[in-house]
Amino acid sequence: MGKLPPDKEVLKQLIRKLHQGASPEEVKEEFKEAFKDAAPTAIAQAEEELIKEGMPKEEIHRLCEVHIAAFRESLEREETLAPAGHPLHILMEEHKILLEFAAELKDLSGKMKAKSDFGSVGDEMVELRNLERQLKDSESHYIREENVLFPYLEKHGITQPPAMMWAEHDRIRELEKNLYQLLDTHESMKFQGFVKQLEESAISLAEFLSGHFSKENKILFPTSLEVVVANEWGEIRRQFDELGYPAFTPRTAMVAFGMVEPLSAKKDPPGQVLFETGILTKEEIKSLLNTLPVDITFVDKDDTVRYFSETKERIFPRTKAVIGRTVQLCHPQKSVHLVNQILEDFRAGRREVAEFWINMNDRLVYIRYFPVRDKNGEYLGCVE
Numbered sequence: 001m002g003k004l005p006p007d008k009e010v011l012k013q014l015i016r017k018l019h020q021g022a023s024p025e026e027v028k029e030e031f032k033e034a035f036k037d038a039a040p041t042a043i044a045q046a047e048e049e050l051i052k053e054g055m056p057k058e059e060i061h062r063l064c065e066v067h068i069a070a071f072r073e074s075l076e077r078e079e080t081l082a083p084a085g086h087p088l089h090i091l092m093e094e095h096k097i098l099l100e101f102a103a104e105l106k107d108l109s110g111k112m113k114a115k116s117d118f119g120s121v122g123d124e125m126v127e128l129r130n131l132e133r134q135l136k137d138s139e140s141h142y143i144r145e146e147n148v149l150f151p152y153l154e155k156h157g158i159t160q161p162p163a164m165m166w167a168e169h170d171r172i173r174e175l176e177k178n179l180y181q182l183l184d185t186h187e188s189m190k191f192q193g194f195v196k197q198l199e200e201s202a203i204s205l206a207e208f209l210s211g212h213f214s215k216e217n218k219i220l221f222p223t224s225l226e227v228v229v230a231n232e233w234g235e236i237r238r239q240f241d242e243l244g245y246p247a248f249t250p251r252t253a254m255v256a257f258g259m260v261e262p263l264s265a266k267k268d269p270p271g272q273v274l275f276e277t278g279i280l281t282k283e284e285i286k287s288l289l290n291t292l293p294v295d296i297t298f299v300d301k302d303d304t305v306r307y308f309s310e311t312k313e314r315i316f317p318r319t320k321a322v323i324g325r326t327v328q329l330c331h332p333q334k335s336v337h338l339v340n341q342i343l344e345d346f347r348a349g350r351r352e353v354a355e356f357w358i359n360m361n362d363r364l365v366y367i368r369y370f371p372v373r374d375k376n377g378e379y380l381g382c383v384e
Contacts, residue, residue, distance in 0.1 A: 010034050012050065012055070014027050014030060014031055014034075017030075080092075081217075081221055081222065081225060082225065084252060084253055084254075084255050085237070085253070085254065085255040085256055085257030086233060086237070086257055087144075087148075087149065087233060087236045087237050087240050087257075088221045088224060088225065089253055090240065090245070090249065090253045090254060091141070091144075091145065091149075091216070091221070092217055092221070093249070093250050093253040094138070094141050094246070094248075094249055094253075095213040095216070095217065097248050097249075097250075098135075098138055098141070098209060098213070099206070099209055099210065099213065101131055101134050101135060101138075102202065102205050102206035102209050102210075103206065104127075104131060105128075105131055105179075105202040105205065105206070106199070106202040106203060106206055108124050108127055108128060108131070108198075108202075109195060109198045109199040109202045110199070111124060112124050112195045112198065113195055113199070115191075115195075116191070117191045118186070118187075118191055118194075125186075128183060128198075129183070132179070132180060132183055134246070134247075134248055135176050135179070136176075136180075137246040137247055137248065138246050138248075139173075140243060140244055140245060140246055141246060142169040142172070142173075143243055144239075144240050144243050144245075145165065145169070146162075146166055146169065147239075147243065148236055148239045148240055148243065149162075149224065149236065150162035150165070150166065152224075152228050152232060152236060153220075153223070153224060153227065153228070156227040156228060157227070158223060158224075158227055161219070161220050161223065162220075165212070165215070165216060165220060168208075168212045168215075171208060172205075172208060172209065172212065175201070175204055175205045175208060176205065178201060179198075179201045179202075179205065182194070182197055182198060182201060233257070234257065237257045273285060289309045290309050290310050290311055291311075292309065292311070293311070294309075294311070295308070295309060295311060295314055295315050295316060295318075295384075296308065296309040296383060296384070297309075297318070297383070297384040298372070298381060298382070298383050298384075299327045299343075299381050299382045299383075299384070300380065300381040301347075301379055301380055301381050303326050303327050303328065303343060304324060304325070304326055304327070305322050305323055305324065305325050305326075305327055305330065306323065306324075306381070307323070308322070308323075315360070315363075315365055327339060327343075327382075328340065342354045342369055342382075343382060346369075346371035346379065346382055347371075347379050349377075351371075352370065352371060353368060353369065353370055354368070354369040355367065355368040355369070367384065368384070369382055369383070369384050370382065370383050
């Protein structure tokens, strides 16, 4: 059954009660009972309609506080979709904390309304800057969804919901950017004007986050559990860990979670090479290397030439006869000592690059050498 549209007349009655002195706690209970079947986004839309009909924003803001508080309560009571350590558990715990930040922002704007000038809100400005840092840190929350969870959903045929959520992420970024600009320019503003804009910014952000997180918690995440297969969640968590987390992510949410065997530990499919970050055919690898607009030569740990790329316009002549030749024999005798010094430095870990310019056939050529090491730091050779 679909969500019922909220009754604007009931919203008006609740606003009148607040205006007449009813406590937000009392109104919150009535609100939850009256709109238990209404989606947060629908409530926000109804509030927007009341503003268009002429109701003062300040009156609507009173109800927004109740609406946001009720939704935060529902998140606290919400049934856990997944155990601690699961990627969805981490995301949902971050949702709770981000809503707390939004509420703190709204509370601060309320406190500042009772003050007269910037000189009297020094502590509040410090708190605002702290909240700003936390919100900026939250960017990794959205990046993990966009770059790990969404691609897995798309692999299983779920394409539109992730696209819609990504668009909402961009709207969140826009709302946060407006807030940051407001804080950066506050010294050039009149105090009351700044506080009014701050309150509007805080409410807009809190309302949007409430609606967005509701969609993810109640629709996107349950769908994810249905379509993403069990052994994929370990790989998703591993990639979450690679991208990193905000400082506010609870450590209790990030306990160890069942990991899957990394791609590199599995066998190569016939005719393909399996990397940790993808699968390529041998023809694709060869064509990719030959397409790069640079000459590449690889010398192994024993100083033997093992490979060179075949770009369309080579700078140095290369023939297949050099494969298997020691690199020292590929250079004039006068420069062999330099080659040996570079390779020895690479082996010993004394340097990570050797680079220089040479004049060749009326061209200035930039040459760079890098040591090639495995994930444990063992020297495998040198790439030019």
